[in-house]
Amino acid sequence: MAALAAVAAAASLLSATPSFAADALVAISSGGFAEAFKALAKDYPSRAGALPVQTEFGPSMGKTPQAIPARLARGEPIDVVIMVGPALDQLIADGLADGSTKVVLADSYIACAVPAGDPKPDLSTPEAVRDAFLQAPSVAWSDSASGEYIQHELLARLGIEAQVKAKGRQIPATPVGEIVAQRKAAFGCQQRSELQPVPGIDIVGELPDVIQKITPYAAAVVRSSTRRKEAMAFIQFLASRDSAPTVAKSGLHPRQP
Structure with a gap:
């Protein structure tokens, strides 16, 4: 069974490998x-x-x-x-x-978003951002630079690490905006340039300068x-x-x- 699993994993990886043009x-x-x-x-x-x-x-x-x-x-x-x-x-x-x-x-600057049409929380101060994280029933952040900062620095800095991690999750590979658009999270943060092209969300704004991660x-x-x-x-x-x-x-x- 282990051998079959290894073969399946290898086949999956090969099928995901793109083809490369010789003249490009x-x-x-x-x-x-x-x-x-x-x-x-x-x-x-x-x-x-x-x-x-x-x-x-x-x-x-x-x-x-x-x-x-x-x-x-x-x-x-x-x-x-x-x-x-x-x-x-x-x-x-x-x-x-x-x-x-x-x-x-x-x-690149970190911004936050909600599902399209939902009320937009205030993000003008660190205290307002803290409240936005706490009041959201579910939260998402990425597994790249912005999400690493949120998970390992920002939440602790705001004093809400335990509360938010209990209802939030780090999203691998998939854009956070897509998770928010599908209402799998009520509030999500990622770099603005990654949120901007996603339909079905409203960008609330960028994090304030004092807690922003450029x-x-x-x-x-x-x-x-x-x-x-x-x-x-x-x-x-x-x-x-x-x-x-x-x-x-x-x-x-x-x-x-």
């Missing part, structure tokens, strides 16, 4: 930069000398097979990674990404890439002034080159 630059983005990435990758091939971009997606961290570190560890032929800065720094330390090519693209998004060339020059050209395009309006529209704060 392969870039993978985590959720916070995903909307900007989709639009910019679609536009990029129209530039002189640019390769088409095969877009892939996965969390910056976590234990799911789709997570960027897991995909690189199993040898997927990825050229560019776009992810939260600290997670990218770990890939650089592990020798999977080239630190000399790292470029910070944008900053997450930088950065890109780098994967060390095993055979298209280093082309990969770096794509990163420079993502960081350019021409790309900044698209990045801002997605809910991020672009870094100016």
